[in-house]
Amino acid sequence: xxxxxxxxxxxxxxxxxxxxxxxxxxxxxxxxxxxxxxxxxxxxxxxxxxxxxxxxxxxxxxxxxxxxxxxxxxxxxxxxxxxxxxxxxxxxxxxxxxxxxxxxxxxxxxxxxxxxxxxxxxxxxxxxxxxxxxxxxxxxxxxxxxxxxxxxxxxxxxxxxxxxxxxxxxxxxxxxxxxxxxxxxxxxxxxxxxxxxxxxxxxxxxxxxxxxxxxxxxxxxxxxxxxxxxxxxxxxxxxx
Numbered sequence: 001x002x003x004x005x006x007x008x009x010x011x012x013x014x015x016x017x018x019x020x021x022x023x024x025x026x027x028x029x030x031x032x033x034x035x036x037x038x039x040x041x042x043x044x045x046x047x048x049x050x051x052x053x054x055x056x057x058x059x060x061x062x063x064x065x066x067x068x069x070x071x072x073x074x075x076x077x078x079x080x081x082x083x084x085x086x087x088x089x090x091x092x093x094x095x096x097x098x099x100x101x102x103x104x105x106x107x108x109x110x111x112x113x114x115x116x117x118x119x120x121x122x123x124x125x126x127x128x129x130x131x132x133x134x135x136x137x138x139x140x141x142x143x144x145x146x147x148x149x150x151x152x153x154x155x156x157x158x159x160x161x162x163x164x165x166x167x168x169x170x171x172x173x174x175x176x177x178x179x180x181x182x183x184x185x186x187x188x189x190x191x192x193x194x195x196x197x198x199x200x201x202x203x204x205x206x207x208x209x210x211x212x213x214x215x216x217x218x219x220x221x222x223x224x225x226x227x228x229x230x231x232x233x234x235x236x237x238x239x240x
Contacts, residue, residue, distance in 0.1 A: 045231050056085035093107060156179065
C-alpha cells in the first residue's frame, strides 16, 4: 500500500475490523488454559508485555501534549490504538489468572504508579523539546511508533512459538492482527512525513540512532526489559 496523504492512511485504518471484539474474547476456551502447561520462564515475559500494553495510556497522554498528538488525524488513530492496546493488556492478564498466576485486582493502577519519577521528568523534558521543534518532529514520533509496533509483533510471534500453548496462540494471533494494522499506520505516516522535509529525515535518523530503546524500556526496569529480550530473542532461533 502506497498512501499519498495521512488522511488516506486513517481512512484505510478505520476500515480495518477490530479482532479482539467481545465475540472473539467470548469464544476463547478459558477453561482449557490450565490443561496445557506454560513454561515458568515465560511468565515474566507475559507480565512485561501485559504491563507495556497497559502503559499505552501513559504514552498517549505524553503524545497528546505535542504537535503530533494534536494533529486531528493522528489523534483519531491514537484514540482507537490506545483502546486496543488496553484490551491486549486485559486479555493477557486474564490468561495469566486462568493459568493459575494470581494478579492484584488493581494491577493496572499499580503498573502506572510504578513508573519512575526520572522517567516522568525525562519525558516531560522531551515533550517540551518536541513542542519547540513543532510538526517536524511528527516523522520521528511515527518512525519510533513503527519500530515499536514491528518489534512488538515479532515478540508476540516468538512468544507464541516458544510457549506452544493453543489458547495463548489463539490470543496472540488476534493481538498480532491488531498490532500489524498499527504498524501499517505508523509506517505509512512516517514515510509521508519523512518525504516532506530533509530536516525531518535528519532529525529522525539522529534521534532513532542515539535515543531509541526497546518498547517499555525506562517505564519498566531495565532488568525486566533485558529478561524479556533475552528470553524471546536469545539463541540462534531468536536472532533469526
